[in-house]
Amino acid sequence: MTQEQDFKGKVVLITGAASGIGEATALKFAERGAKVAIGDINEESNKVVQQIKDHGGEAVFFQTNVSNPEEVKALVEQTAAHFGKIDCAFNNAGVLPQIASFIDTTVEEFDKTIAVDLKGVFLCLKYELEYMVQAGGGSIVNTASVAGLIADPDMSPYVAAKHGVVGLTKAAGIEYADKGVRVNAVAPGVTATPLAKEKLEDPEIREEMIGNVPADRAAKPEEIAETVLYLSSDKASYVMAQTYVIDGGQIAH
Numbered sequence: 001m002t003q004e005q006d007f008k009g010k011v012v013l014i015t016g017a018a019s020g021i022g023e024a025t026a027l028k029f030a031e032r033g034a035k036v037a038i039g040d041i042n043e044e045s046n047k048v049v050q051q052i053k054d055h056g057g058e059a060v061f062f063q064t065n066v067s068n069p070e071e072v073k074a075l076v077e078q079t080a081a082h083f084g085k086i087d088c089a090f091n092n093a094g095v096l097p098q099i100a101s102f103i104d105t106t107v108e109e110f111d112k113t114i115a116v117d118l119k120g121v122f123l124c125l126k127y128e129l130e131y132m133v134q135a136g137g138g139s140i141v142n143t144a145s146v147a148g149l150i151a152d153p154d155m156s157p158y159v160a161a162k163h164g165v166v167g168l169t170k171a172a173g174i175e176y177a178d179k180g181v182r183v184n185a186v187a188p189g190v191t192a193t194p195l196a197k198e199k200l201e202d203p204e205i206r207e208e209m210i211g212n213v214p215a216d217r218a219a220k221p222e223e224i225a226e227t228v229l230y231l232s233s234d235k236a237s238y239v240m241a242q243t244y245v246i247d248g249g250q251i252a253h
Contacts, residue, residue: 005229005230005233005234005235007033007034007087007088008034009033010034010035010088011035011036011079011083011085011086012026012029012037012088013076013079013086013089013090014029014036014037014038014039014090014092015038015039015066015090015091015120016040016066016093016143017036017038018042018045018048019042019193019194019195020191020194020221021092021143021193021221021225021228022090022092022093023048023221024220024222025092025225025228025229026048026052027051027052027225028229029088029232030057030058030059031055031057032229034057034087034088035057035058035059035083036057036059037059037060037062037078037083038060038061038062039061039063039064039066039075039079039093040064040093041066041093043061045061058083062078062079066091066121067115067119067123072124072127073123075127076127076130076131086132086135086138087139088138088139088141088232089128089138089139089141090143090228091120091121091124091128091142091143092142092143093120094143094161095112095113095117096158097109097110097112097157100154101153101154102156105156109157113157113161114157114160114161117157117158117162117164117165118161118164118165118168121142121143121164121165121168125140125168125183129176129181129183132176132181133179133180133181136180137179138181138182139181139231139232139233139236140181140182140183140184141183141184141185141186141228141232142184142185142186143188144162144165144166144169144185144186144243145165145189146187146251147159147163148162148163148164148165148185148187149166149187149243149245150251162187169183169185169242169243170241172241173240174240177241182240183240183241184236184241184242184243185243185244186224186227186228186231187245187246188219188246189213189219189250189251190219190248190250191218191221191224192221193221196218212250213247213249213253214248214250214252215248216248217248218248219246219247219248224246227244
């Protein structure tokens with residue numbers, strides 16, 4: 001998996017690439033020759049696009065709310081029109097809800113989390129699959145989480161959404177395996193993204209987050225990105241409907 005994959009001539013569509021795992025993955029795809037389309041609600045993605053261009057790559061940004069069907073459909077159509085095709089997709093856009101007990105979680109917070117983290121993945125899959133089946137094949141990777149396999153307290157909307165992403169990955173993966181489209185997911189554990197940086201710098205919170213991680217550290221976004229590239233590559237040609245856990249041993253502990 002550590003051997004570098006070659007994506008020269010490939011077109012990759014990534015959602016949620018303004019920072020963290022999405023940004024690291026976009027940069028790695030570009031480093032290895034891919035043309036990158038980013039769909040994100042956050043205009044900071046333009047900086048990632050510029051960084052790719054500054055290093056001689058090709059990239060484009062389409063502002064997209066992944067919970068909106070029309071915008072997701074347009075994202076797929078615009079990417080295919082701009083680059084001529086879509087070979088791979090990484091459905092990474094997501095939000096974290098406010099930490100709250102189950103009974104204190106508001107309906108609004110639940111709906112918002114499900115809309116982005118679960119419905120957003122469904123919509124991306126729906127329109128990417130439609131395109132890839134017609135085009136003759138492709139590869140899709142979804143961002144789940146260890147919270148899609150186990151549960152953390154005070155995070156019920158996120159746990160529900162990420163369990164749903166694992167389910168969608170299985171459902172789409174088996175349905176389209178014989179149509180040339182591979183669908184898989186990554187399930188990161190604690191990752192040192194900008195969103196988690198402040199928490200990880202607090203010794204008490206860090207101990208709570210890392211205490212059950214045998215590796216005794218958070219993952220680097222680039223480590224998650226490497227698995228995404230592997231799953232998107234021809235080296236993973238027989239990997240379908242699977243969720244790859246990248247957690248430093250957390251859920252085995």
